[in-house]
Amino acid sequence: VEYYRETRSAANVALLYSSRTVDWYAGVDIPWADRAGLQAAKAEAVGSFNQAFYGFYEILVRSRIPFDVIDEETVAAGELGRYDLAILPNCACLDGAVCRAISDWVRVGGTIIADFETAHYDEFGGRRRTTGLAEVFGVESLNELAGPRRCDFALVGPNPPEYLGRLDAAIMPAPRHNLRVRLAGGTAPIVFCRPLVSNIPEAIEPSDEPFLVE
Numbered sequence: 001v002e003y004y005r006e007t008r009s010a011a012n013v014a015l016l017y018s019s020r021t022v023d024w025y026a027g028v029d030i031p032w033a034d035r036a037g038l039q040a041a042k043a044e045a046v047g048s049f050n051q052a053f054y055g056f057y058e059i060l061v062r063s064r065i066p067f068d069v070i071d072e073e074t075v076a077a078g079e080l081g082r083y084d085l086a087i088l089p090n091c092a093c094l095d096g097a098v099c100r101a102i103s104d105w106v107r108v109g110g111t112i113i114a115d116f117e118t119a120h121y122d123e124f125g126g127r128r129r130t131t132g133l134a135e136v137f138g139v140e141s142l143n144e145l146a147g148p149r150r151c152d153f154a155l156v157g158p159n160p161p162e163y164l165g166r167l168d169a170a171i172m173p174a175p176r177h178n179l180r181v182r183l184a185g186g187t188a189p190i191v192f193c194r195p196l197v198s199n200i201p202e203a204i205e206p207s208d209e210p211f212l213v214e
Helices: 019-024 049-062 072-076 096-107 162-166
Strands: 013-016 068-070 085-088 111-114 139-146 153-156 171-173 178-183 190-193 206-212
Touching (some): 013 049, 013 072, 072 096, 096 111, 178 206
Parallel strands (some): 085 111
Antiparallel strands (some): 139 178, 153 171, 153 190
């Protein structure tokens, strides 16, 4: 243990574990029972925080990328400055101070990856009209969910950014649900296809609905 005294993490990636989301968001699974008597339960709504968090966690581990798991208090205290990238895995319930701290950090060069309903609720689960990070996301939420999608795909558009060149294909299965958004300063290098009614379509055509926004 003494080898780790007075040390500091060298990670430049942060993964946010949102306790407010765990407490108040309907899309939270309890994957196992514990000794305190908490019973395993499925989420009451689509969009699982647990699956998003542990999915990103596994991506980072498998990619051998050093990272820190941080909480909202760390963000509100202005400590994002030590990181280059912060991942917000469907952190749906974020208070105004956390949203402002993230926005301020992005304005000075920080990068975020976020998904689904991140920041669409306040710290007590009250739904906002749009996400509290709309400005840095470059979108306006239409405040509605799409889905379930049965057979749809997401399509990489023409002239994609360099990082998308690492994909093996320009087409991928779409998630069952998504938050509908309107571009408001951002761009959509990947879009959903037009809705499909069969898993053997005659053609797969792009829609104007964003799948990925930057």
